Amino acid sequence: MPADSAPPEPTVPQNAVSVPAAQDAVQAPAQGAVPATAASLQRGTLWVLVISNVLGGVAVASGFAVAGLLAEDISGSTSMAGVVATSTTLGAAMLAVPLARLARSQGRRISLTAGYLIALAGALLSVVAAQIDSLALLLFAGCLFGGGSATNLQARYAATDAADPKHVASSLSMVVWATTIGVVVGPNLTGVGGSVGTSVGVLSLAGPYLFSVVAFALALATVWFGLRRLQQATVRTAQERQPLAVTFRRVMAIPHARLGLLAIASAHAVMVGVMSMTAVHLSHHGASLTIVGLVISGHVAGMYALSPVMGFLTDRIGRVPTVGIGVAILTGAMAVAALAPDDAHSLTALALVLLGLGWSACLVAGSTLLTRSVPADIRTSAQGLSDLTMGALASIAGLAAGPILAQFGFHWLAVVCGLLLVPVAVMAATTKKEPVGTPG
Numbered sequence: 001m002p003a004d005s006a007p008p009e010p011t012v013p014q015n016a017v018s019v020p021a022a023q024d025a026v027q028a029p030a031q032g033a034v035p036a037t038a039a040s041l042q043r044g045t046l047w048v049l050v051i052s053n054v055l056g057g058v059a060v061a062s063g064f065a066v067a068g069l070l071a072e073d074i075s076g077s078t079s080m081a082g083v084v085a086t087s088t089t090l091g092a093a094m095l096a097v098p099l100a101r102l103a104r105s106q107g108r109r110i111s112l113t114a115g116y117l118i119a120l121a122g123a124l125l126s127v128v129a130a131q132i133d134s135l136a137l138l139l140f141a142g143c144l145f146g147g148g149s150a151t152n153l154q155a156r157y158a159a160t161d162a163a164d165p166k167h168v169a170s171s172l173s174m175v176v177w178a179t180t181i182g183v184v185v186g187p188n189l190t191g192v193g194g195s196v197g198t199s200v201g202v203l204s205l206a207g208p209y210l211f212s213v214v215a216f217a218l219a220l221a222t223v224w225f226g227l228r229r230l231q232q233a234t235v236r237t238a239q240e241r242q243p244l245a246v247t248f249r250r251v252m253a254i255p256h257a258r259l260g261l262l263a264i265a266s267a268h269a270v271m272v273g274v275m276s277m278t279a280v281h282l283s284h285h286g287a288s289l290t291i292v293g294l295v296i297s298g299h300v301a302g303m304y305a306l307s308p309v310m311g312f313l314t315d316r317i318g319r320v321p322t323v324g325i326g327v328a329i330l331t332g333a334m335a336v337a338a339l340a341p342d343d344a345h346s347l348t349a350l351a352l353v354l355l356g357l358g359w360s361a362c363l364v365a366g367s368t369l370l371t372r373s374v375p376a377d378i379r380t381s382a383q384g385l386s387d388l389t390m391g392a393l394a395s396i397a398g399l400a401a402g403p404i405l406a407q408f409g410f411h412w413l414a415v416v417c418g419l420l421l422v423p424v425a426v427m428a429a430t431t432k433k434e435p436v437g438t439p440g
Helices: 038-075 083-106 108-132 135-158 165-188 190-199 204-226 244-252 255-284 289-304 307-317 319-339 345-373 376-408 410-419 422-430
Strands: none
Touching: 038 083, 038 108, 038 135, 038 165, 038 204, 083 108, 083 135, 083 376, 108 135, 108 204, 135 165, 135 204, 135 345, 135 376, 165 289, 165 307, 165 345, 190 204, 244 255, 244 376, 255 289, 255 319, 255 345, 255 376, 255 410, 255 422, 289 345, 307 319, 307 345, 319 345, 319 410, 319 422, 345 376, 376 410
């Protein structure tokens, strides 16, 4: 067996429940009905996932936009402003594996619905926390709220379950792209949300969470009803509930899967580490709130708006080369950020746009590489592992970024984050390129 190829997919025991994944649990058609084809099911799946990700993006961004301000207001301390964002990131990481296991045992429909339900509960509890002035409850609610991010991330993998092997990355990237609409619309609802909250007797800073509640509820309904006939079939084997450590060892034994996992996690850590401190850096060096908003908007556009382009590149030139492109763009972003003068806001903006583009390339190509390189019996487990890893590393990067900025400045923060890219670059350069369009 070649060193860079995935091990053969295991055979299914005779007593296992097995239905081809491409059929996504199509029920037997009624007499006289025309059975749905795999292609039509995939189109339907993509539409459902795109709509739910738009709604999920609105919900996440609406709450996230005021989370820091609400934590500061409740605690009375500016230093506590970032704790809710951290709890949300940690919550997304902790929920990634349970949701993946649920997808494995019960199908994507159940898993995505459960994720949005948990996030909806988090949004409701955030409103309650604001009303009773409880920081502890707000932090717990933030962990549950992270279920929205975890579910939106898992949706990208759901898009690949029945995709044509030649267009896997394109399908995945369309779901990632859908988040663009949500993250743009969500923060712009802050003012309206505050007014709505005040009108119904809720603290104005908690008002935007009411939009999160509605958006999560609509996303939940979308996947529950939309995926009713598209729910992924499952194959139950003795290995279905294997420990996470076993999945990790098996992933790390496959060069392509290992590269995909590392590319996703490293790119996300670099992005969070630099992006989380950009607004502080800009404001400390004379940038107005308008400039800060424009820089962050450019960054978000880089992250999501061109993800279909990254999907096209991944399908056309290959997953490993596209990971390499992403790492090169991220390296360029760190170089610009490290060398730009403190008051050169336009160069900082350029660095943040490049940061978003590099993240997008690594996420799309890395996710595709991972999901198509591992055998079927650990595929959803490996997907959950990737989201857990990226969330955990991002939390560490976000927590470390503040002290590094305070002690050494934004330039050295960029240098330190840039060093995280070295292992990925080495691995991408030494990993054999997979045949374009291959399923594994």
